[in-house]
Amino acid sequence: MQIQLDLLVSALVAGILLGGFYAAVTVGVSISFGILDIVNIAHPAFIILGSYIAYIVNQRLGIDPIVVSIVVLPAFYALGALIYQVYHLSFEKRGQDALRGLAFFFGILFITEVGLILVFGVDYRYVEAAYIGPTLRFGIVNLPLRLLVPCVVSLALFAGLQLFLTKTFIGRAIMAVAQDQLALQLMGADPVRIKRIAFAISIATCSIAGACLIIIQPIEPSVGREYIGRIFAICVLGGLGSLPGALIAAMLLGIIESLTSTFYGPSWAPAVAFGLLLLTLALRPAGLLGR
Amino acid sequence: MAPALLEIAGLSKRFGGFVALDGIDLNVRPGERLGLIGPNGSGKSTLVNCICGTLHNETGSVIFDGKPINGLLAHQRTRLGLARSFQLPRPFMGLSIADNLRVPLIYTVHAREGKRFTRAEMEDHCGEFLRLVGLADKAKKFPRDLSMVEMRKLELARAMAAEPKLLIADEAMAGLSHSEVDDILALLARLSERGITIILIEHIMRAVMAFSQRVVVLVSGKKIADGLPQDVMRDPEVERAYLGQ
Amino acid sequence: MRSSVFFLIAVLVGAAVFFGARFVHNEYIFFAGFVILQFIVLATAWNILGGYTGYVNFGTAAFFAMGAYSTVFVHKLYPLPVPVLILIGGIVSGIVGFGMGYLTLRLRGAFFSIATLALAVVLQTLVVNWTFVGGSRGAYIIRPNTIPLIGNYIEYLFLIMLVLAIIAITTARIIERSQLGYGFATIRDDEVAAEASGVPTLRLKLIATTISGALMGMAGAPFPYYIGYVDPASTFGLAYAVNSIAMPMIGGTTSWIGPLIGAILLGTIQQVATVTISSAANLLIVGLLLVAFVIIAPKGIIGLVQGFRRSRSG
Numbered sequence: 001m002q003i004q005l006d007l008l009v010s011a012l013v014a015g016i017l018l019g020g021f022y023a024a025v026t027v028g029v030s031i032s033f034g035i036l037d038i039v040n041i042a043h044p045a046f047i048i049l050g051s052y053i054a055y056i057v058n059q060r061l062g063i064d065p066i067v068v069s070i071v072v073l074p075a076f077y078a079l080g081a082l083i084y085q086v087y088h089l090s091f092e093k094r095g096q097d098a099l100r101g102l103a104f105f106f107g108i109l110f111i112t113e114v115g116l117i118l119v120f121g122v123d124y125r126y127v128e129a130a131y132i133g134p135t136l137r138f139g140i141v142n143l144p145l146r147l148l149v150p151c152v153v154s155l156a157l158f159a160g161l162q163l164f165l166t167k168t169f170i171g172r173a174i175m176a177v178a179q180d181q182l183a184l185q186l187m188g189a190d191p192v193r194i195k196r197i198a199f200a201i202s203i204a205t206c207s208i209a210g211a212c213l214i215i216i217q218p219i220e221p222s223v224g225r226e227y228i229g230r231i232f233a234i235c236v237l238g239g240l241g242s243l244p245g246a247l248i249a250a251m252l253l254g255i256i257e258s259l260t261s262t263f264y265g266p267s268w269a270p271a272v273a274f275g276l277l278l279l280t281l282a283l284r285p286a287g288l289l290g291r
Numbered sequence: 292m293a294p295a296l297l298e299i300a301g302l303s304k305r306f307g308g309f310v311a312l313d314g315i316d317l318n319v320r321p322g323e324r325l326g327l328i329g330p331n332g333s334g335k336s337t338l339v340n341c342i343c344g345t346l347h348n349e350t351g352s353v354i355f356d357g358k359p360i361n362g363l364l365a366h367q368r369t370r371l372g373l374a375r376s377f378q379l380p381r382p383f384m385g386l387s388i389a390d391n392l393r394v395p396l397i398y399t400v401h402a403r404e405g406k407r408f409t410r411a412e413m414e415d416h417c418g419e420f421l422r423l424v425g426l427a428d429k430a431k432k433f434p435r436d437l438s439m440v441e442m443r444k445l446e447l448a449r450a451m452a453a454e455p456k457l458l459i460a461d462e463a464m465a466g467l468s469h470s471e472v473d474d475i476l477a478l479l480a481r482l483s484e485r486g487i488t489i490i491l492i493e494h495i496m497r498a499v500m501a502f503s504q505r506v507v508v509l510v511s512g513k514k515i516a517d518g519l520p521q522d523v524m525r526d527p528e529v530e531r532a533y534l535g536q
Numbered sequence: 537m538r539s540s541v542f543f544l545i546a547v548l549v550g551a552a553v554f555f556g557a558r559f560v561h562n563e564y565i566f567f568a569g570f571v572i573l574q575f576i577v578l579a580t581a582w583n584i585l586g587g588y589t590g591y592v593n594f595g596t597a598a599f600f601a602m603g604a605y606s607t608v609f610v611h612k613l614y615p616l617p618v619p620v621l622i623l624i625g626g627i628v629s630g631i632v633g634f635g636m637g638y639l640t641l642r643l644r645g646a647f648f649s650i651a652t653l654a655l656a657v658v659l660q661t662l663v664v665n666w667t668f669v670g671g672s673r674g675a676y677i678i679r680p681n682t683i684p685l686i687g688n689y690i691e692y693l694f695l696i697m698l699v700l701a702i703i704a705i706t707t708a709r710i711i712e713r714s715q716l717g718y719g720f721a722t723i724r725d726d727e728v729a730a731e732a733s734g735v736p737t738l739r740l741k742l743i744a745t746t747i748s749g750a751l752m753g754m755a756g757a758p759f760p761y762y763i764g765y766v767d768p769a770s771t772f773g774l775a776y777a778v779n780s781i782a783m784p785m786i787g788g789t790t791s792w793i794g795p796l797i798g799a800i801l802l803g804t805i806q807q808v809a810t811v812t813i814s815s816a817a818n819l820l821i822v823g824l825l826l827v828a829f830v831i832i833a834p835k836g837i838i839g840l841v842q843g844f845r846r847s848r849s850g
Contacts, residue, residue, distance in 0.1 A: 041594070041653065098590070099586065100834050104831065106592075106778070110819075111823040225657055225774070226657055229658065232651070232654055267661065267664060271658045274657065282639055366733075366734045374732070385790075394735065397715050
């Protein structure tokens with residue numbers, strides 16, 4: 001019985017830490033899909049891109065991956081702004097049906113994945129950092145630093161964004177642009193510019209999320225697609241556009257996945273998110289904090 | 292007194308914390324011409340959406356033609372005889388004008404009566420509705436080739452093609468010229484003569500006065516007046532809330 | 537022209553292709569041809585849902601793989617003739633398509649699309665954990681060398697896929713010209729207005745999803761015999777998803793001709809690229825073409841031709 005309890009506790013703890021990370025993975029989509037109504041299914045591809053960049057710099061120069069991700073942040077921001085500009089001119093302005101926008105992002109997802117395969121191959125890659133090995137122990141509670149550090153970074157990112165969106169002018173303009181573009185224009189703000197900033201921010205989060213990812217697990221190009229299911233499940237479960245909802249849903253997913261992994265084996269983990277999603281859609285489509 | 296065609300009791304609708312409609316009661320008799328007015332944002336379109344099933348009301352009941360329709364999907368309500376035109380025209384851009392009218396014929400009239408028109412009969416029916424709205428010569432064109440007025444006429448024609456018992460015209464005259472408004476009024480009058488019950492939602496007062504047998508006023512989600520046009524216009528509360536603007 | 541006449545013409549063309557290929561007597565034509573025909577079926581199937589109703593399915597691989605793995609499953613129990621396997625594959629994929637549609641089609645289109653992507657990942661996980669069909673190590677399927685009447689087994693598979701392609705195209709064309717086709721078009725143009733006009737949108741979307749999924753499953757069923765070795769990584773790969781989207785979007789989504797053109801064009805380019813450059817590079821080309829067309833020529837090749845004709849006559 002003692003062994004089971006130990007296992008249970010470490011699974012729970014790992015789940016919570018993982019959940020914090022999942023929140024960082026999803027927060028970008030909460031902005032691009034929940035607030036801007038842009039279905040950026042290529043989001044995981046940018047995360048994986050962030051992971052590979054962290055890997056390369058870490059491998060060549062030995063710099064800590066999280067530091068790398070912060071340094072590279074402006075580049076991701078610029079990339080996000082560029083992509084939004086293309087998206088806006090090609091689709092939003094023309095009022096094209098959603099099909100083309102989706103195909104566009106899918107194409108980006110695909111090109112990124114194949115590009116990474118061509119450059120890096122399909123072998124698993126991992127980073128070296130001081131905190132990947134050790135584990136803090138408090139009684140029966142184990143806190144692997146490999147999970148703890150990304151979780152802390154993720155939660156910091158999350159909290160930072162929440163503050164930004166609620167307390168700064170641009171942040172509140174972003175929240176407003178989802179609801180009333182006309183009013184925004186009347187206030188003198190340019191909706192397109194606001195949306196571009198928001199989308200660029202959502203891509204910038206991928207830099208940090210990517211670094212966290214490669215600390216938690218080794219990566220290869222197709223790992224991104226596993227995260228689509230998770231991101232989607234969290235968005236549906238937590239309700240779109242609600243950052244606090246996303247956090248709760250992310251934690252829940254992390255815990256359930258961790259428990260499944262521990263007691264049924266890790267190869268089932270990707271299916272958990274989807275199972276959760278199907279359950280939610282069947283029983284409570286408006287999400288936990290449903291509108 | 293004939294039983295009401297449309298009976299709405301205690302209908303409420305919220306969006307999050309915002310109460311769009313608050314306990315609306317409304318009866319519409321068969322063949323009646325009802326005008327529905329109110330300031331922007333008062334909930335008129337929301338009411339239409341709830342009646343027609345595009346939105347779900349949280350509380351209240353809607354009974355149409357003696358049948359409770361709460362929970363029915365929009366297309367089922369259309370098949371029962373409830374049709375509406377949209378405030379901003381929503382034509383099927385990829386279909387020709389004639390094909391736009393074919394859709395309600397196939398999916399509402401056919402489905403309702405279980406009969407199938409032959410190709411020729413369908414052409415006739417479409418042609419008839421197009422003639423009624425003055426778009427007969429544009430049958431083979433596409434919605435993008437139409438002017439705003441013509442799009443509104445198409446919107447009405449499409450609602451009419453569903454052969455409804457009750458037609459709700461949602462601000463079909465907005466932004467039209469004097470004579471264009473008269474065109475639409477004449478059209479609606481002709482429909483009324485055929486026995487179709489009509490709810491006219493409008494801001495253009497002279498149209499409402501000329502057309503309606505009865506007027507209902509909606510302000511901030513509540514019904515504040517319901518009676519003969521001249522009485523409603525003189526009501527001080529209505530003046531204050533709406534007409535004074 | 538009437539559908540029966542079209543079907544007859546398609547059969548004649550198919551027969552000409554088949555006997556023409558036999559005449560040339562080069563095995564490679566049958567190998568490459570099978571792949572292109574498979575793409576014709578997948579692209580056409582995708583377009584019935586994506587092009588006609590506007591609901592994008594990113595999980596083509598899932599439906600295709602379900603057909604393939606049904607075959608693997610049945611083959612290990614008791615080998616059945618390929619046409620029966622195709623039926624089984626079609627039924628399995630059709631049911632899954634229906635089920636997933638039922639859960640997600642009442643939400644916005646984007647949710648449906650993302651769900652299809654997630655479905656592929658989940659099914660891959662299921663198969664990886666299912667040792668009976670080989671798990672992550674894959675399964676070997678030995679195909680017979682010859683079959684009575686046709687002779688060479690590969691030629692037989694080619695013929696089967698040819699028949700499937702004819703069925704897929706004819707089905708698409710019948711739908712396009714039927715009242716169902718009108719309903720689909722209204723869903724694509726404006727779903728809310730369609731509902732208001734009496735169109736039972738959920739029912740129609742489910743029909744489209746089921747037919748589309750079933751056809752994809754049917755395309756997948758002969759695959760194990762063609763390739764000899766089936767493993768989750770390649771069967772569930774993104775290649776199927778991107779191709780089944782790129783081909784109709786590049787060819788044109790409004791008619792059955794689009795996927796056909798796209799499949800033949802893109803399929804041939806890829807066969808050439810795989811042989812001359814590499815298979816990963818050829819996928820990159822497809823991805824880039826997709827993005828390029830979506831931005832520059834959203835109506836595809838059909839649209840370009842129509843625009844060209846209009847500017848010549850107008």
